[in-house]
Amino acid sequence: MGARPAVTLKALAGELGLNASTVSRVLNDPKGLDSKWASRDTKERIFALAEERGYRKNPYAASLRTAKSHMIGVVVPRLQDYVLATMYEGIDEAASEHGYFTVVSNSLDAPAAHRAKAEKLLDRRADGLIFGDALFEDPFLDELAKRGVAFTLVSRRSPGHRSVTCDDYTGGRMVAEHLVASGRRTFGLIAGNPRASTSIDRCAGFLDALAEHGLGVDPARMAPGGFDAPAGSLAAEQILAAGPLPEAVFAVNDFAAIGALGVFAREGITVPEDTALVGFNDTPLAGSVGLTTVRSPMHRIGRQGFEMLMDVLDGRDAESIQLPPELIVRTSA
Amino acid sequence: MGARPAVTLKALAGELGLNASTVSRVLNDPKGLDSKWASRDTKERIFALAEERGYRKNPYAASLRTAKSHMIGVVVPRLQDYVLATMYEGIDEAASEHGYFTVVSNSLDAPAAHRAKAEKLLDRRADGLIFGDALFEDPFLDELAKRGVAFTLVSRRSPGHRSVTCDDYTGGRMVAEHLVASGRRTFGLIAGNPRASTSIDRCAGFLDALAEHGLGVDPARMAPGGFDAPAGSLAAEQILAAGPLPEAVFAVNDFAAIGALGVFAREGITVPEDTALVGFNDTPLAGSVGLTTVRSPMHRIGRQGFEMLMDVLDGRDAESIQLPPELIVRTSA
């Protein structure tokens, strides 16, 4: 069964003895009671009755006429991922403040779903899109840009498109500097998805900084994979199988780090004594297990991703942004 | 800037030399090419051109006319919560199969937001709602029911409303039986949110089963709180402060359990030697850290929650459902 008693603009107007157009103009004027579309008295009557009847404009009718939905679509790899969920909260918060409505979909990092979900959002007439699952090389994004679809990226960047990300390269460098400073000389790298800029940049920063110290990572100890705990466990096993235990392991993501932690515990490897472990993102769980990590401003990335989309929609131009990370030292390294 | 070249029904019809109504009927007829609304030839031309031009119906125009949005709203306490995120995935999956579109919002378990988000969804003309954040006593739900709004509950039940949940009471009993069978005699209980049925039922099952063995939990060692890791840490500290360490601790939620695990590690308490620990839900993290837990069919709860909403919307009646839990024994207990 439906819900609303369906109080329409016309109904209000009828009851007020006014024309719907007048009521519409008054109700929509951002100047509120200072609107010039009716006399003081009329305006007050309109607001009062709208309030009393609980009038809500029908957004479908409005967007049919205006061709704007005030809805934006967000595509993330996985909602269960704390990091993206937090960014989404930031997006949604900013969107609400601007009178926008958001809708999320997850793509499971599968290119087909990435495309399908975005198209579905566009079918629903989203005014713009925000992607949290961009690949570094992403032909679909190029296609959308060509079609003139407004969108921005968060979390992961892709050359040629507007994005808000953490300065992952610098984050990777911080980890390397910290580990080197504490005397570590051999390393394992749980590298994440090699097609995502988060992985690429964090690894690059890490490796570049190590190289400046004349150090490096044995390729057999660089394990790519996903961003969740099981993937981290797998990667850790791979590193252990590659020979002697490295003095430190950098996982480009906290969940992967925690997965590795589980493997270490099972193997009787103590952290940080036998090997140091560093994650990335500073999720709450990292705090709970004492994981040293790099804090990325997830919520803010989301907010700015939305603001940037607003700029695009309003025809202002906008530059990609990289927000500074912060090293959080706990007990694991 | 927008996106679509805006190929409308009328445009298609014009190009085909047909009337928009004919095109509409053919395109919407579930019988597809067997529709009786046009000649075979005409039908083929319609489908071909629609395909070629990439026609997508404007859902706003359609729902304006039909007063159905084919959109349902979902309210969860927190998107970052793996459990609810998974249920949402189940909901969304089932919804897609039925041609429905879903929108999520989070309420942070705050009654004001619970209400506000739901109203916002209704303003957007959702055909129905699914709540994952119901309180055991929830006046807002009663109000919605009275208003005739169609909704169902997932994860948490509330007497008098339709819900799909895990059989939490039985799950709680399983934990108690398992711990008692392995010789534990004193217990701590990380009880979660006392206004949520998940907490209430799991605790009740746990306590009832213990009572049948002549056992119980010291009230000072029953710590309520939230469902995340920090809340679990807090609760664990509270239990430790209550005196001698109990032989086992049951956390009604995996995240809380992991938070507790962090505190135990910090205090040098080993698991399961010094104390056993059991969680609830069987999130992937539980597997990674070897946590014994109760598996609840989260994804399926979501799916069924949606199916049940369909029943309500279609005027069929539906009974609340409780899905069976499964004890997953790992190393922590």
Add this chain to the structure above:
DNA sequence: TCGAATGCCGCAATCGATTGCGTAAAGTCT
């Protein structure tokens, strides 16, 4: 051969809000 049945499709109203254009009344200015 005529009326009825059926097949195929168009007309026009409708959903609710928005907006360009128009207008009557009141106020301002010279």
Add this chain to the structure above:
DNA sequence: AGACTTTACGCAATCGATTGCGGCATTCGA
């Protein structure tokens, strides 16, 4: 007093899809 500007609204078209009601043709049975 006449001309001009505001103020305060209303009319009617519009957005795109849906749908009740008909209408015109062809076919079939009698």
